[in-house]
Amino acid sequence: MFDGERQARWRARLALGLLLAPALIWLGALIVLPHVDLALLSFRARVGPRSYVASLAQYRTFFQEPLYWHVFVRTAVMSILATLLTLLLAFPISWVIAKLAPGRAGSLLFVLCLIPFWVSETVRTLGWMILLRESGVLPALLTWLGVTQAPVELLYHDATILVGLVYTSLLFMVIPLISSLESLDNSLIEAACDLGAGGFAILRTIVIPHAAPGITAGCIVVFMLTLGNYLTPTLLGGKNSQWFTEQIYTQFITRFNWEEGAAFGFLLLGLSTVMVVTGLKLTGQRFGDVMRRT
Amino acid sequence: MSAADLVADAVSKRFADHVAVDSLSFSVEHGSFFSILGPSGCGKTTLLRMIAGFIAPDSGDIAIGGTPMRGVAPNRRPVNMVFQQLALFPMMSVGDNVAFGLARRGVARAERRRRSLAMLERVGLAGAAGKRVDELSGGQRQRVAIARSLVLEPTLLLLDEPLGALDLKLREHMKIELKQLQAAFGTTFVYITHDQSEALVLSDHVGVMNAGRFEQQGTPQDLYYRPQTPFVAAFVGANNRIVGRATASNAGLVQITTADGWTLHARGRGPIATGDAVEAFVRPEVVSLARHARELPEGRPAHAGHVQSVLFDGANSAVLLREAGTRREFRIALPQTGQFSDLKPQEAVMFSFDPERAVCFAARHGAAGQDV
Numbered sequence: 188m189f190d191g192e193r194q195a196r197w198r199a200r201l202a203l204g205l206l207l208a209p210a211l212i213w214l215g216a217l218i219v220l221p222h223v224d225l226a227l228l229s230f231r232a233r234v235g236p237r238s239y240v241a242s243l244a245q246y247r248t249f250f251q252e253p254l255y256w257h258v259f260v261r262t263a264v265m266s267i268l269a270t271l272l273t274l275l276l277a278f279p280i281s282w283v284i285a286k287l288a289p290g291r292a293g294s295l296l297f298v299l300c301l302i303p304f305w306v307s308e309t310v311r312t313l314g315w316m317i318l319l320r321e322s323g324v325l326p327a328l329l330t331w332l333g334v335t336q337a338p339v340e341l342l343y344h345d346a347t348i349l350v351g352l353v354y355t356s357l358l359f360m361v362i363p364l365i366s367s368l369e370s371l372d373n374s375l376i377e378a379a380c381d382l383g384a385g386g387f388a389i390l391r392t393i394v395i396p397h398a399a400p401g402i403t404a405g406c407i408v409v410f411m412l413t414l415g416n417y418l419t420p421t422l423l424g425g426k427n428s429q430w431f432t433e434q435i436y437t438q439f440i441t442r443f444n445w446e447e448g449a450a451f452g453f454l455l456l457g458l459s460t461v462m463v464v465t466g467l468k469l470t471g472q473r474f475g476d477v478m479r480r481t
Numbered sequence: 482m483s484a485a486d487l488v489a490d491a492v493s494k495r496f497a498d499h500v501a502v503d504s505l506s507f508s509v510e511h512g513s514f515f516s517i518l519g520p521s522g523c524g525k526t527t528l529l530r531m532i533a534g535f536i537a538p539d540s541g542d543i544a545i546g547g548t549p550m551r552g553v554a555p556n557r558r559p560v561n562m563v564f565q566q567l568a569l570f571p572m573m574s575v576g577d578n579v580a581f582g583l584a585r586r587g588v589a590r591a592e593r594r595r596r597s598l599a600m601l602e603r604v605g606l607a608g609a610a611g612k613r614v615d616e617l618s619g620g621q622r623q624r625v626a627i628a629r630s631l632v633l634e635p636t637l638l639l640l641d642e643p644l645g646a647l648d649l650k651l652r653e654h655m656k657i658e659l660k661q662l663q664a665a666f667g668t669t670f671v672y673i674t675h676d677q678s679e680a681l682v683l684s685d686h687v688g689v690m691n692a693g694r695f696e697q698q699g700t701p702q703d704l705y706y707r708p709q710t711p712f713v714a715a716f717v718g719a720n721n722r723i724v725g726r727a728t729a730s731n732a733g734l735v736q737i738t739t740a741d742g743w744t745l746h747a748r749g750r751g752p753i754a755t756g757d758a759v760e761a762f763v764r765p766e767v768v769s770l771a772r773h774a775r776e777l778p779e780g781r782p783a784h785a786g787h788v789q790s791v792l793f794d795g796a797n798s799a800v801l802l803r804e805a806g807t808r809r810e811f812r813i814a815l816p817q818t819g820q821f822s823d824l825k826p827q828e829a830v831m832f833s834f835d836p837e838r839a840v841c842f843a844a845r846h847g848a849a850g851q852d853v
Contacts (some may be wrong), residue, residue, distance in 0.1 A: 211710040378568035381533060382582035382629065392581070415742045 367401025
């Protein structure tokens with residue numbers, strides 16, 4: 188009896204281990220290991236051919252060089268801006284899908300949000316370039332309408348980068364928002380209205396508090412995606428984009444300075460962590476609650 | 482009638498394929514408890530939502546406290562509603578729930594707090610202000626929902642089957658509590674329900690609604706003792722329904738003969754000619770039961786039957802029997818004397834009733850021949 192019980196328990200443990208194995212391998216081999224290696228890289232400096240010493244030189248360089256600083260802060264600010272814009276745009280869309288469009292119409296609208304993601308991000312972004320470049324569709328249209336005298340270059344502006352980032356991120360905001368708005372009981376809205384609340388009061392006192400975990404989840408995901416985005420800022424912003432991921436790319440690939448690149452990578456990770464923690468603290472949310480909503 | 486808090490005048494609402502509310506007119510006096518009683522799908526929720534302002538009537542007018550409400554948004558009406566699932570705000574404390582409406586009116590924080598605490602105390606929830614909504618029991622939530630509305634001192638409080646979600650015991654308790662609350666506050670209550678017992682116990686007046694219209698309006702006693710339509714007779718309280726033809730009529734007393742040949746008598750209501758299809762209703766408690774014909778009250782037609790089953794339910798016990806000739810089911814309330822506590826299935830019994838206390842209507846169109 189005792190033996191059989193122990194065997195059963197051992198078998199259960201084996202099953203659990205096997206089920207978890209892919210996740211553990213993924214986590215260990217693809218995330219933890221490279222990061223450990225990157226951490227080691229970032230804390231050493233090259234003193235001669237194939238000779239390295241432990242040093243904080245890489246991080247010192249970052250703080251001493253204004254360009255790196257500037258790009259770092261700019262990336263953070265632009266990412267926050269893109270996140271807020273995405274939220275502003277996604278909220279009404281999610282509201283319509285979750286609350287106003289009945290059944291099939293709601294699903295259809297959701298599919299419309301999803302369809303652009305069937306196309307690769309590169310192709311989508313190139314599509315934006317076709318629309319916005321000086322000889323592109325939109326400048327031609329503006330000229331034809333008489334808004335501008337000659338076609339203007341709409342690429343390579345900060346606004347262009349923001350448009351691209353919002354476009355890329357929209358779905359990741361819409362999904363958690365829909366799920367949190369769908370779970371809002373309509374009778375709560377009616378009750379608030381019945382008790383004298385107008386549209387804005389209902390939004391502020393009922394809808395936003397209810398959707399807060401969804402809003403936070405969407406913002407965290409969008410912020411992380413935007414901060415780590417490489418393609419969109421590079422293609423739409425050109426040389427002016429000054430995105431921090433480009434600096435990392437440059438260090439690794441162009442300069443072959445892996446030590447500096449690794450340090451930058453960790454700085455970006457740190458930035459993203461600090462922003463997420465600050466965001467959660469400011470809105471009084473807990474990470475666990477928020478992630479259950481996504 | 483001078484102080485009618487709610488007047489509906491020929492109110493109609495049509496949805497795509499059916500008429501939900503059909504040219505309904507009624508008024509509710511100040512300070513009274515008015516119930517709208519009807520089966521599900523009869524249009525009572527639509528009517529209530531039109532009074533609250535969530536849907537607009539296609540035609541007709543609703544006036545509350547003497548003011549016409551056409552075009553007035555729900556958040557601007559002197560009406561508050563207790564929702565079926567109560568719709569308390571889970572993101573707020575109990576105190577904030579009660580203070581919500583006051584805050585929307587711009588009442589200062591200190592005053593808001595004072596009034597919501599006073600209201601919570603009046604409904605017996607002193608000290609609950611800081612609790613979360615999900616920490617309360619079903620009955621307590623009910624009281625919070627009512628307090629949240631009454632703190633705004635509405636002209637009219639609408640209640641949308643608020644006891645539906647509670648278990649039986651609590652429902653009985655809350656019925657009494659609701660009646661006491663209404664008496665204490667003196668606010669006009671408009672209550673919708675499909676439960677005839679709730680309507681009878683709580684209300685000063687009841688409108689029995691069917692297919693978008695009121696079949697009858699009146700006091701609970703009116704509805705019970707003097708039903709004006711077969712629907713009311715069948716819906717309010719238990720009743721034995723017998724379908725047949727009027728075979729004779731004498732000074733308003735109709736002789737009814739069923740298709741299978743059972744003859745009985747009832748007081749006719751409305752014009753009934755000999756040969757008409759009719760429906761008769763006999764309440765279980767007006768029927769006398771006896772083991773021998775001589776024990777029955779004198780001067781009434783006696784009927785014979787066999788006990789089918791005894792339905793023991795304390796004070797509401799009844800016996801289900803089959804009429805001897807036709808094997809029709811007939812329900813009789815058992816007297817509280819314990820005289821029939823040893824009644825057995827298949828036992829032969831006699832029964833009779835005063836035809837003046839049974840009622841007979843000309844059959845509803847299309848209802849003849851149907852039997853329930």
